[in-house]
Amino acid sequence: QALEAIDSALKVQTKACGYSLRAAINLELGEAERSIADARSALALDAGDEVASLCLMESLLNIGRKSEALEEARRSSKILPRNGFALARAGRIQGILGDYAAASRNLNRAIALNSKCVVFRTWRSEVRRRTGKAAAALKDLDEALKINPTYHLAYTWRGRLHLNRKCYKAAVSDFNRALKLNPNQLRARAWRAGAYWKMGNCSQAAIEFD
Numbered sequence: 001q002a003l004e005a006i007d008s009a010l011k012v013q014t015k016a017c018g019y020s021l022r023a024a025i026n027l028e029l030g031e032a033e034r035s036i037a038d039a040r041s042a043l044a045l046d047a048g049d050e051v052a053s054l055c056l057m058e059s060l061l062n063i064g065r066k067s068e069a070l071e072e073a074r075r076s077s078k079i080l081p082r083n084g085f086a087l088a089r090a091g092r093i094q095g096i097l098g099d100y101a102a103a104s105r106n107l108n109r110a111i112a113l114n115s116k117c118v119v120f121r122t123w124r125s126e127v128r129r130r131t132g133k134a135a136a137a138l139k140d141l142d143e144a145l146k147i148n149p150t151y152h153l154a155y156t157w158r159g160r161l162h163l164n165r166k167c168y169k170a171a172v173s174d175f176n177r178a179l180k181l182n183p184n185q186l187r188a189r190a191w192r193a194g195a196y197w198k199m200g201n202c203s204q205a206a207i208e209f210d
Helices: 002-012 016-028 032-045 050-062 066-079 084-096 100-113 118-130 134-147 152-164 168-181 186-198 202-207
Strands: none
Touching: 002 016, 016 032, 016 050, 032 050, 050 066, 050 084, 066 084, 066 100, 084 100, 084 118, 100 118, 118 134, 118 152, 134 152, 152 168, 152 186, 168 186, 186 202
16 A cells, blocks of 8 residues: 555656665665666656665675665765764775775775764674674674663674684573574574584584474
């Protein structure tokens, strides 16, 4: 029904917000190609449409068109140089695709604009982890949890860092906290099992998969 209403509105008047909204709905429905088409239509009308840019990047990634997603990430970060959310999203995509220098640059700029955003710090920690800067990644997650002690993903990523550094008790502690906040975190549960296994607690590791 929502799509039908938007379709009707677009027939009467073509607006970027209509296309970007439809792109977002199609992204949620798993209709990547339709989301891409709508996002591009929105951006043709308003090059700075943040929702359209996000939908375009995510939809392109979902169907494996990585180079196009990276191109959009670069475009959006240039056209919205003072928008922390646009810069952070671009940095996240660049980090996923291995353009770590650009990812770090955009995430640093995003955090400078919005130092209290725990999501930005969590994304930057992942870039730092991938580039071998474990201590800096850990610092980002510590800072994120100081800002918001209930952000479960930060506990999960910090637990993984502890796991990689063979600090298994610290890893289990963070995974426990993550799962207390969000029991549906499958990654935290799987990585906690790995930590138990490394500690020699095979029976506890097995329970994770019951």
